[in-house]
Amino acid sequence: MSDTDFxxxxxxRMTRGSGSRYELTVLHPPFxxxxxxxxxxxxxxxxxxxxxxxxxDDILEDLGTRKQSESVTVSTxxxxxxxxxxxxxxxxxxxxxxxxDDGNDMPLLAExxxxxxxxxxxxxVGRVEVHCGADHTEDLVWLPDxxxxxxxxxxxxEPFVVTGDPQAVMSxxxxxxxxxxxxxxxxxxxxxxxxxxxxxxATACLGGADPWGRSDLDASSLxxxxxxxxxxxxxGLYFIG
Numbered sequence: 001m002s003d004t005d006f007x008x009x010x011x012x013r014m015t016r017g018s019g020s021r022y023e024l025t026v027l028h029p030p031f032x033x034x035x036x037x038x039x040x041x042x043x044x045x046x047x048x049x050x051x052x053x054x055x056x057d058d059i060l061e062d063l064g065t066r067k068q069s070e071s072v073t074v075s076t077x078x079x080x081x082x083x084x085x086x087x088x089x090x091x092x093x094x095x096x097x098x099x100x101d102d103g104n105d106m107p108l109l110a111e112x113x114x115x116x117x118x119x120x121x122x123x124x125v126g127r128v129e130v131h132c133g134a135d136h137t138e139d140l141v142w143l144p145d146x147x148x149x150x151x152x153x154x155x156x157x158e159p160f161v162v163t164g165d166p167q168a169v170m171s172x173x174x175x176x177x178x179x180x181x182x183x184x185x186x187x188x189x190x191x192x193x194x195x196x197x198x199x200x201x202a203t204a205c206l207g208g209a210d211p212w213g214r215s216d217l218d219a220s221s222l223x224x225x226x227x228x229x230x231x232x233x234x235x236g237l238y239f240i241g
Contacts, residue, residue: 006231009239011078017132017238018074019100021199024108025093026115027123027209034208036216038088041065045087046220052118053111055098055230056083061223069215080234081226086211086219093211093219097238098230100130101138101152103159105233108138109150116142125206127199132237139198141169141205151198160194166201175204 026049027033043062050056066072066084074080074097085094099108108126115124124142129135134154142148147168153160167189170176180187185200203210211217226234 006226006228007077007235009077009235011076013077013239015074015076015080015238016240017100017130019097019128019130021095021212022097022099022108022128022130023093023095023212024099024111024115024126025091025124025206025209025211026119027125027206028090028119029121030090031123031207031209033090035088035091035211035214036208038091038211038217041086041088041218041220043220046085046092047222049087049092050083050085050094050096050220050222050224053094053096054114055096055107055111055226057225057227059222059224063221063223065218066221067215068211068217068219069213074238077238080238081223083222083224084219085222086217088211088217091209091211095212098226098234099126099128099138100132100136100234100237101128102130102132102136102237103138103152103154106138106152107230107233109140109152112140112142120144123205125202127202129199130237132240137199139202140164141202143169143172145172147172151193151196153194155194155197157194160192162193162198169205170201173205173207175201180204 149164
């Protein structure tokens, strides 16, 4: 099967929607690990993790390593099939454009639900932001005991839906108002959900284990064949208008 079998658009077709982040991280115990102390990326484990996800059918090409501090620009259809994934000791994480959404499909939540079943002892954190006519975000944190929150919608606008118990997640991880103030994060559960920075809260829940944005960590850059469903979803999202 070729890498274009599920696409109806040519590889050089310019995207109109664009994403700034689409990350899903699995943190196994110990949760206090510092990303600065993580071992190098285990490329075979990273590829295995990517291949195990429902959004990905197969790996077509290993494009080498990329610093976690290097942003990935999506400008053409072919860029949508490049994922960045790493396995550093007890941390596994992937950035996949197929996780982006406009509130109709929630692929991040679907993949996190499958990971929850596979890794019941892990803390799972997802952060996605995409511009598809307007900014849309989807963020979640899922703890081993089942405590979780999922926030999805249009920041500063409606609809914006929060499920689960964000206060219970914050309490379990010791994330207080003072902690968020030190991180320069505005967050108030008494405010309208669409006024809060849920991605920043998810980042605080990863703490020092967050592997993204770091110049001292390498990840694998892979060209993949996405699943038929993921490909169809991306065509509708990234090629709006």
